[in-house]
Structures are given as structure tokens and as C-alpha cells.
Amino acid sequence: MQHRAIGIFDSGVGGLTVCKEIMRRLPGENLIYLGDTARVPYGTKSAETVEQYALDAADFLVEQGVKLLVVACNTASAVALPVLRERFQLPVIGVIEPGAQRAVESQNHRIGVIGTEGTVNSGRYEEAIRQLLPEARVFTVACPLFVPLAEEGWAEHEVARLTAQEYLQPLLAAQIDTLVLGCTHYPLLRKTLQQILGSKVLLVDSAEETACSVAALFREQGLERPEHGGQRSFYVTDVPTRFERVGRAFLGRDLTQVEQVRIG
Secondary structure, three states, rough: OOOEEEEEEEEEOOOHHHHHHHHOOOOOOOEEEEEOOOOOOOOOHHHHHHHHHHHHHHHHHHOOOOOOEEEEOOOHHHHHHHHHHHHHHOEOOHHHHHHHHHHHHOOOOOOEEEHHHHHHHHHHHHHHHHHHHHHHEEEEEOOOOHHHHHHHOOOHHHHHHHHHHHHHHHHHHOOOOOOEEEEEEEHHHHHHHHHHOOOOEEEHHHHHHHHHHHHHHHHHOOOOOOOOOEEEHHHHHHHHOHHHHHHHHHHHOOOOOOOOOOOO
């Protein structure tokens, strides 16, 4: 089991921020990443559709012989984790629970969450946070324009700043001291968001927290691969050209030899 790969999937490039953090914390691990680019985005689709897409992606990764499934998509994590954990006899980690665990360290118990419409409407972040901190006040805002801004490389552009100012007004009014970045695209906008919210507001990066959870699980279960220099494989369900170009900013390095596959 130690030598098997970690399987990671997302609807597109956003999950590469999770991949990047896992690579940084566990450099010896083999990774297999699947971006379901033919059916992106998940955030505007029904729960039933997202659940089926998540099962298709997980089936593909399990066929590759992975030892762990990482659902690097907030929308899929919000709706599909129970069915994935029921179907597969291996650990499944999403991005919501790790983010919630960090968020409840809030000092004033006033926590903001931003994400796609699907993630926000699911209510899963509020549920996860209140399970850990019942007295928490959770304020959510859907920020759909952040995804195209991140993918266009405009994360620190004036357009991004003006858009963020508009989206974040309710959270500033609520006097939050913690903001959960509930979409894996959003870490690219971190600098812009911090400038608007101020240095006293803690930004919780679900990608970082998920990587921490994976590392902790491996220590507990003895799953960490002892060798150094793990291999990385990248798959997409549509032509890889845009994934390779846009994904470079998310992964922090060039993407080469991305293979197109059919799933479902």
C-alpha cells in the first residue's frame, strides 16, 4: 500500500492547488491527478449530477490502484463524500472538513465562507463548522466570478480587486475574523482578498489544510511512501491544451505529458 499513488480529482484545474500542497508536504508520494475538464464546472450543477461525476472520477482513479482518494473539489466534497466512502474500501478525504477544523480556531466565532454557488447552497461548511463549534456564526457568500479571474491570470488585477470588494462587503459588515476559501481556485486571489479584509482576518486555505490532513492520516496508518522523488501523472477528460496553460499557475510548475482519457 505504501508504494501506491494518491488519487486526486477535481472538475478542472482548481484542484491543482491541493496537488501542489500535497507535493510540498509529501514529496516522496506518487500522485495521479484527474481533471474532469469535459464537464467543468461542477459548482452550477445539481447535487445528483455532481455525485455521478464524482463516482465516475473516483472509479477511474481506483482502477489505477490508488491508496487514497482526495476529492479536491469543494462542490464534490459537499455532496459526494458519503457515497464515495460507502462504495470504496480506502480512505477518502475531502476539502471541507479540513478547512472547517482550521476555521473553528476563530477568536470571535464569526466565520466567513466564500465558494461557488453549489458549495454555498449545500450548507456543508456551516454544518461542518457548527459540529465543531456550535456557537459559531457562519456567513456565506457565493463568488462565481473568482474562478474565471483566477484562470485568466487576473487574480491581482484591478478587476479582481473591485469584484472582491463587492463580494466581501457583507463579510466585512459581519466583522468576521476568519475567512474560509471554499474553492480551490481562491488561493490564487489570496493577496487581493487579504488587502481588502485586512491583516487581522485569517484566511483558511482548504488546499493547505487538506494536505495537512493527508499527511496526518499517513502518519497514523503508516501509509507514507519511504522513498524520495515521487512520480506525478495528470489526466483530463477533454483536450489538455488549456489545462496545461492555465494549470501552470495553480501547480507552480509546468505541466507536461497530460493525457486525455474517457470516464463514465
